Amino acid sequence: MKAKVTEQGVVIPKKFLVDAEEVDIRIEDNRIVLIPITQTDSILDFGRNPVSCGMPDASEKHDKYLYGSGSC
Numbered sequence: 001m002k003a004k005v006t007e008q009g010v011v012i013p014k015k016f017l018v019d020a021e022e023v024d025i026r027i028e029d030n031r032i033v034l035i036p037i038t039q040t041d042s043i044l045d046f047g048r049n050p051v052s053c054g055m056p057d058a059s060e061k062h063d064k065y066l067y068g069s070g071s072c
Helices: 062-067
Strands: 022-028 031-037
Touching: none
Parallel strands: none
Antiparallel strands: 022 031
8 A cells, every 4th residue: 555645744544553542653674663552441451361379269368378378
């Protein structure tokens, strides 16, 4: 695809940006690189990939295992 460069720059079609709300624009090795940035709330990813440690009550008594006498 070719695009005309105007005084304001170049228009990038939205279909190339998928769900990006912003883009990070960089110049690397004489190339212009666009990195899509999606705004997500990191708290929504909390617990998405839990670790199994063999303690059946670790989620309820995590302080005990982190700071107390228990081991995990």
